Amino acid sequence: MVASYLIYIFTVFFAVLFAALAQRYSSLDKEGKKIPNSLFLWLSMLIMIYIIGFRDMSVGVDGLNYYRNYIIANNIDIISYYQTYYTEPGFYLLYRISYILGDVQWLFILSAAITIFFFYKALSYEIDKINFTLAIFIFATTQYFYYFGIMRMGIAVSIVVFAYRYIIEGRKKKFIMFVLFATMFHYSALFSVALLFLSKNDKNLFKKSNLLKLATVIPVGLLSVKYLIFPFITIGRYQAYIESSGVIGTSFISSLPFLGLFLLHYNKLSKESANLQFYFFLFVIKVLTEIFAPLIGIGRMVWYVNLSICFLFPATIRLNKDKGVKAILLLLLISYCLIYSYYAYFGDSFRGEHMLPYKNVLFNLEE
Secondary structure, eight states: OOHHHHHHHHHHHHHHHHHHHHTTEEEETSSSSEEEEEEEHHHHHHHHHHHSBOOOSSSSSHHHHHHHHHHHHHHOOOHHTTTTTOOOOHHHHHHHHHHHHTTHHHHHHHHHHHHHHHHHHHHTTTTTTTTTHHHHHHHHTGGGGGGGGGGHHHHHHHHHTTTTHHHTTHHHHHHHHHHHHHHTOOOGGGGGGGGGOOOOOOTTOOOHHHHHHHHHHHHHHHHHHIIIIGOOOOOOGGGGHHHHHOOOOOHHHGGHHHHHHHTTTTTHHHHHHHHHHHHHHHOOOHHOOOGGGGGOOOOGGGGGGHHHHHHHHHHHHHHHHOOHHHHHHHHHHHHHHHHHHHHHHHHHTTTTHHHHOOOOOSSOOOO
């Protein structure tokens, strides 16, 4: 498995390296906003797109299921297909486009390209407020590998995180449009309408009362799904979710140290930018979702707000003036990301069984 691990390590290393160069050689646009160097930004993206897009369908969870649905979708008419299957229309369209292009591999390539592009656009939007290199490192080690299997949701999440900017800018109608677009790839994107409850004060800062709103909206929303939507779901694969009887989860415990760290720096983050304040509220949504997710038996919703840590941790390090504290935080961050990556996606984890060995359709590895 050494060769496979080296592929993944080099993917992260060079993606982060080119991200660093993209920030180092950034420029200003016509409005005076910093933008990353396009060449290095694309090199960073293309490395990630290549490894995930040209992987063999056996790499990552559900790859073979996507292939099976691709075959079905392209061998019966659309009406017959939707009499039995529930695939979101946007992803169904990708099935058909991939078929026109001549190979199922295009489904993986197009999904990867869309997902990585929107994630990078979301992160680069804040390049003047965070360390972009660190943000890509966090994303590459803690989230990138998750999307090797969750292709439909990966596209939906990436579109939603791109649309964060419209909440920040107060353009909620445009945010709703992108959320609806995201639901074309995964219906769970509707979860992100919770962000519409975030409001600002006269100073253009997000109100602290948003915390109370979120603490009410998240559990009430999940209960509504459980009792108003789940009774009408008959798809077999979701029955385990419907039968969930839990109330409070425990996965939030691992998020508490980060919440404590960000709370300690909340005033600094808010003073620096309302944008960073917004990402703090996203992290609060993440914690609340982890607490109440057992109500509907689905914890995946946190991925719509998980990117918040990619903004908050680099900003927290940047805002600390003490070099010793900066060094300690950086060391803790790197250690956490590497440990999380190994135990969540490799090693003896469930996903590790699908990530190793790595196989690519254009070359063979000798393990």
